[in-house]
Each structure stands twice: as C-alpha cells, then as structure tokens.
Amino acid sequence: MKRMLPRKLRFWLWATLFVGYSVAVAGVVVDAVGENYRRLTHVAQTTTAAPLEQRQLGAAQIAALYRAQSATPFLALPPGNTFRVVWPDGSTELVRIVSQSTPHGAVPVDGSQIEAAPLLDGAQAELQVVPVSVAPRQAASVAE
Amino acid sequence: MTVRVFAAIALLGALVAAVAMWRPAVPGAPIGDADAAWNADVDTRGFVDAFVPDAAMVTDADRVAAWSTAAMRPLPRAFERADDLFAFRQALQPLADAGDADARWVLSRVDEYCAGYARDPAGFARDSAVIDGLQFDAARALGAARSRIGTRCGRFVPGDAPTFVQLVERRQDAAEAGSLAAEAALLAMGAPLQDDMDYRRGLVERVQASRDPEAFVALSPAMGVAASGDVALADTVAGTQVHALAWQLAACDLGLDCSADGALMTEYCVNGGICARDARQDFSAFVRDAAVPRQGAEELDRMKKTLVEDAPASRQLLGMVTR
Numbered sequence: 508m509k510r511m512l513p514r515k516l517r518f519w520l521w522a523t524l525f526v527g528y529s530v531a532v533a534g535v536v537v538d539a540v541g542e543n544y545r546r547l548t549h550v551a552q553t554t555t556a557a558p559l560e561q562r563q564l565g566a567a568q569i570a571a572l573y574r575a576q577s578a579t580p581f582l583a584l585p586p587g588n589t590f591r592v593v594w595p596d597g598s599t600e601l602v603r604i605v606s607q608s609t610p611h612g613a614v615p616v617d618g619s620q621i622e623a624a625p626l627l628d629g630a631q632a633e634l635q636v637v638p639v640s641v642a643p644r645q646a647a648s649v650a651e
Numbered sequence: 652m653t654v655r656v657f658a659a660i661a662l663l664g665a666l667v668a669a670v671a672m673w674r675p676a677v678p679g680a681p682i683g684d685a686d687a688a689w690n691a692d693v694d695t696r697g698f699v700d701a702f703v704p705d706a707a708m709v710t711d712a713d714r715v716a717a718w719s720t721a722a723m724r725p726l727p728r729a730f731e732r733a734d735d736l737f738a739f740r741q742a743l744q745p746l747a748d749a750g751d752a753d754a755r756w757v758l759s760r761v762d763e764y765c766a767g768y769a770r771d772p773a774g775f776a777r778d779s780a781v782i783d784g785l786q787f788d789a790a791r792a793l794g795a796a797r798s799r800i801g802t803r804c805g806r807f808v809p810g811d812a813p814t815f816v817q818l819v820e821r822r823q824d825a826a827e828a829g830s831l832a833a834e835a836a837l838l839a840m841g842a843p844l845q846d847d848m849d850y851r852r853g854l855v856e857r858v859q860a861s862r863d864p865e866a867f868v869a870l871s872p873a874m875g876v877a878a879s880g881d882v883a884l885a886d887t888v889a890g891t892q893v894h895a896l897a898w899q900l901a902a903c904d905l906g907l908d909c910s911a912d913g914a915l916m917t918e919y920c921v922n923g924g925i926c927a928r929d930a931r932q933d934f935s936a937f938v939r940d941a942a943v944p945r946q947g948a949e950e951l952d953r954m955k956k957t958l959v960e961d962a963p964a965s966r967q968l969l970g971m972v973t974r
Contacts, residue, residue, distance in 0.1 A: 548778050576924075
C-alpha cells in the first residue's frame with residue numbers, strides 16, 4: 508500500500524500535466540482557427556495580391572472577430588502585436604496591429620507575403636489567425 | 652500495468668482535448684454551398700430602406716444651422732447625438748467648405764464612423780447576419796453596435812466611403828484650418844503634419860493643455876505602443892496600451908461621450924471586436940472591468956489624473972492652441 512500511494516500520486520501528477528498540456532494546445536487551436544472568418548466581406552476575396560487597403564480592412568476584420576470571441580478582448584491582439592493571416596486562397600502574410608478601434612487598425616508587414624502553394628489554389632483552405640510575435644511599432648505608415 | 656496507465660492518460664487527454672475543441676454548430680448550413688442561400692437571406696435593399704429617416708433629417712440640419720453662429724465645441728456633441736449622419740454631414744458641409752476647422756474635423760469623424768457601412772452596405776448587412784449567427788458572448792453586443800451604425804449611417808452609399816489616404820487628406824485640411832483634434836489624429840495615423848521630435852512633443856503638450864476631449868481621444872493611439880522608444884515622448888504618459896487607455900479615460904473625464912452608445916465604445920466594438928458584455932457599462936467601467944487588473948486600475952487613475960490635472964504650462968500653451 509505504501510508503494511502504491513506514490514505510484515498513484517505519480518499517475519495523477521502525469522495525468523494532470525498531460526491534460527493541462529492538451530487543454531493549452533487545444534485552446535490555441537480553438538481560438539486561432541475559425542471557418543467564419545472567410546465569410547466576412549473584406550476577407551472572402553482577399554489575397555496577398557489584393558490592394559493594400561483591402562488587405563488592411565480584411566485583416567482588421569479578422570482581428571476584430573478574433574477579439575470578439577476572446578474572453579479578454581483588450582488583451583487579444585493588442586497594438587504592437589503581429590500575427591500571420593492565411594487568406595482563403597492560401598496566401599499568407601504578417602499583419603501588425605496598430606489600433607484596436609479603427610477599421611485600418613491592422614497593417615500588413617512589407618516583405619512578409621507568401622503566395623499560395625499550387626496545391627492550395629481553389630481548395631478549401633482554412634483561414635488561420637496565429638499570433639506569432641509582439642513588437643513595438645514606432646509609427647504607422649500611410650497607406651500607399 | 653504501465654501500458655494501461657499510459658493508455659488511460661492518453662484517453663483522458665484526448666477526451667479533454669476533444670471537449671476543449673468542441674464548438675457548438677453555427678446555426679444554418681455549413682459554408683460552401685450555403686453561401687448562396689446565406690446571401691439570399693439578406694435583403695440589403697430592405698436594410699438600407701429601413702433606416703431612411705424622415706423628421707430626423709430636418710432636426711439635424713436645424714441643429715447645425717443653429718450652432719453655426721455659436722461656439723464650435725457643440726459640433727462634436729452634435730455628431731454623437733445625430734440620428735441621421737447623412738443629413739448631419741450635408742448640413743455640416745457648407746461650414747467645412749467655409750474653412751471651419753471643427754466642421755472639417757467632425758466631417759472626417761462622420762466619414763470614419765460610417766466608412767465601414769458606406770463602403771459596402773450589402774456586405775455590412777451580410778457580415779451582421781454572419782455575426783448574429785455565431786454563438787459567442789459578445790455577439791449580441793457586437794450586433795447591437797453594428798445595428799447602431801447601420802441606423803445612423805443608413806443613407807450612405809459606397810461613393811461616400813473615404814479611403815485611408817482620403818481620410819488623411821481631409822484631416823490635413825482640418826488641421827491646417829486649425830483643428831487640434833485633426834492634428835492629433837494625423838499623428839496617430841502615422842501622417843503627422845511634421846515629423847520631428849520637437850513637433851511631436853509640442854503637439855502632445857498642446858493637446859494636454861487644450862483639455863479638448865476630441866483631441867485627447869484622437870491622440871490616444873499615438874500614445875500607446877506606437878510611442879514606445881520615442882525619445883520625444885519619454886517623460887510623458889506614453890508607451891504602452893495602458894497609457895493609450897489613460898488618454899481615452901481622460902477624454903471621458905473631460906466630457907467625451909463615453910456611454911455605451913457613444914462613438915468611442917461603438918467603434919471599439921465594431922472595428923476592434925472589443926465589446927462590453929454588460930450593456931450598462933460606460934467606457935470607464937468597461938476598461939476597469941475588462942482591460943486592467945485592480946492594481947492596474949489604480950495606476951491608470953494616476954495617469955489619467957496626471958493628464959487631466961497636470962497639464963504642462965497650460966496657461967501659456969492655451970494661447971498656442973487657440974492661436
């Protein structure tokens with residue numbers, strides 16, 4: 508019995524760690540992937556080849572819906588955060604949050620655009636919002 | 652024994668992961684072929700027509716006409732109260748054309764507020780329908796805020812929606828006519844009238860000395876993370892998201908409409924997805940409830956007090972502000 512107790516404790520310790528890890532990983536996926544994003548007006552037809560203004564509006568719309576579904580919306584994608592957006596055609600780019608209250612509050616990062624892989628063209632690509640880094644911003648540049 | 656233990660743990664973990672990933676199905680058909688039906692469900696003509704005002708139009712026009720001979724400060728307040736922003740904008744246009752700084756600033760605020768709707772009224776209605784169909788806590792608040800914009804901006808059409816560049820240009824016009832709020836907004840938009848340290852610092856001091864709530868809230872995005880590392884703003888209330896919130900709360904204290912239906916909270920909700928679950932909360936209560944922990948709220952209050960009460964050399968600067 509004395510030997511069983513530590514074993515049980517070990518079991519529950521490992522179980523707790525494993526379950527906690529599973530929840531944490533699953534939580535990121537749940538919050539980061541949503542099929543509803545691509546139904547949004549400014550997102551549906553947007554690719555990295557679209558005009559800057561359209562990508563800005565689309566990215567801001569994605570960020571807004573992402574925050575609206577968060578329990579802590581002020582802390583979700585705050586100004587200065589950068590996240591990667593995968594457009595419905597599979598092309599991707601980094602986007603930096605510059606404001607949480609304006610329609611132009613998300614600015615694509617120059618040079619981060621990656622075209623859609625040929626296999627993804629026309630496929631049921633899923634839109635993903637994956638926060639990747641936090642970086643302060645000095646000043647937003649005026650859209651070209 | 653060991654195999655059974657690991658199997659049990661794996662099974663438990665998989666179950667929990669499955670529960671965590673489960674999300675209630677969104678009412679309506681799945682994406683793909685449902686898109687057509689979902690589009691067809693929204694009668695956009697009805698949406699636009701439903702908000703065509705009648706008497707409100709006359710009321711707003713009359714209000715502006717009455718204010719044209721009075722002090723300009725009421726214009727931002729009129730913007731908050733106007734039920735039909737299209738009529739309000741039309742009534743404001745002659746004042747703006749005549750070079751009135753406040754009118755030009757408020758006009759740009761109307762354009763910014765209504766841009767999301769005006770750009771694509773049908774798309775705005777479709778997006779609202781999508782959001783209404785989702786099951787998350789803020790969906791109702793978000794739907795209400797979008798409905799508010801749909802109502803107030805219901806007569807705007809795509810040609811009325813400014814691009815970002817056009818909005819910057821309109822604010823440059825307002826700033827050059829003397830609108831401090833427009834000047835502050837330009838800094839926040841990354842297009843300041845001048846881009847040197849003295850100008851940035853001077854602008855922040857002028858805004859603080861002005862005690863103009865519109866200028867405070869317009870400047871606030873520039874005083875958040877965007878100001879981090881800016882030597883010109885090193886010893887000011889600037890550098891983090893909390894600092895930006897402090898400027899906004901200070902604007903509330905100075906008279907900005909920070910009610911649940913006000914433009915500030917509406918734009919936070921519609922443009923940023925940051926909506927108060929409690930419809931009775933004003934912006935101040937919402938920030939304390941959702942943005943900062945209790946100890947952070949005390950620090951936030953200190954920052955706000957500094958902004959409202961400790962304006963730098965305010966008496967001297969007031970001369971510059973009102974030049």
